[in-house]
Amino acid sequence: MRVGVLTGGGDCPGLNAVIRAVTKSLIGQGQCEVMGIEDGFQGLMEASPRVRELTWDQVSGILHRGGTILGTSNSANPLRDDATKALVSRNAKALGLDVLVVIGGDGTMSLAHGLADVGLHCVGVPKTIDNDIAHCERSFGFDTAVATVTDALHRIESTANSHHRVMIVETMGRHAGWIALEAGLAGGADIIVLPEIDYDIAAIALRCRERELRQRYTIICIGEGAKESGASLTVRERVEGSPDPVRLGGVAHVLRERLQPHLKSEVRATVLGHLQRGGDPTPFDRVLATRFGHRAAQLVLAREWGRMVTLQHGEIGSVALGDVANAQRTVPLDHELITTALDIGISLGR
Missing domain, CATH: 3.40.50.450 (Rossmann fold)
Incomplete structure (x- = not known):
């Protein structure tokens, strides 16, 4: 053969x-x-x-x-x-x-x-x-990507703490929030924003203001397919002729622009991009x-x-x-990790 x-x-x-x-x-x-x-x-x-x-x-x-x-x-x-x-x-x-x-x-x-x-x-x-x-x-490949994002969140936290900032870290995942969810939990994110749950900017701002009075910094982990209620996906580019022509990316910067006017803290965004694909x-x-x-x-x-x-x-x-074929596995809203995140005080942007 x-x-x-x-x-x-x-x-x-x-x-x-x-x-x-x-x-x-x-x-x-x-x-x-x-x-x-x-x-x-x-x-x-x-x-x-x-x-x-x-x-x-x-x-x-x-x-x-x-x-x-x-x-x-x-x-x-x-x-x-x-x-x-x-x-x-x-x-x-x-x-x-x-x-x-x-x-x-x-x-x-x-x-x-x-x-x-x-x-x-x-x-x-x-x-x-x-x-x-x-x-x-x-x-x-998923476990490796989660490890990479978790390490990035850990490193970002030291900068956020030192400068009293709100730091947004964007992960890959397209329309599924698995990377953001598992890495957010493993990396100690305060807010996890998933494609499966449209976020409310007022709710995120409220959580950040609460932390301004206590820890003075906030870590937000957001999946690239996330979007605000009533808004559209953030499309980085379109590749015509490709089986998957729509390429997402940049939602962290969109969230930063929407969030900054509501806070005293400086808000910064980091898009990890292809770092999540690389390495052993x-x-x-x-x-x-x-x-x-x-x-x-x-x-x-x-x-x-x-x-x-x-x-x-x-x-x-x-x-x-x-x-x-033509099917996709997203995070169920009743998934154990969703419940766990909420029960330990992590905001899901609502």
């Missing part, structure tokens, strides 16, 4: 751990030939496809490395038009690919599901720091990515195609790609 492997969407800590586990499992257990597709789907969208053979030795020593040795693209769309679909199909046949292991987020899983229509079998591996893939309670994966993410990669190889060898590896109730399993 000849198996292709690609990493799609944004980069993420743990991608190399998956590539390593998939490749070694397929070679060791199935004597498969493994081909790495370069730069995500883009490697299949060119007249001369860009691939490299992945051997046992080539994937050794990459477990701990951040990013992806194959490269990635968050704008390549193999289903863009009929000509692109035909090209991808021809390239896959020319390469002799029996199946493609696709490592990516919800957008990548939607594309993998659609590739069945052009005759390309796929097995998915969920990857995103946002932790927003449907039917998967934990995706690799945590041990948790290395193990989870390895488990996912191993399970993906098992699905390939069993010819259980059209499925995505998942983690549910602490157990590794799989779900149909069609159940994941």
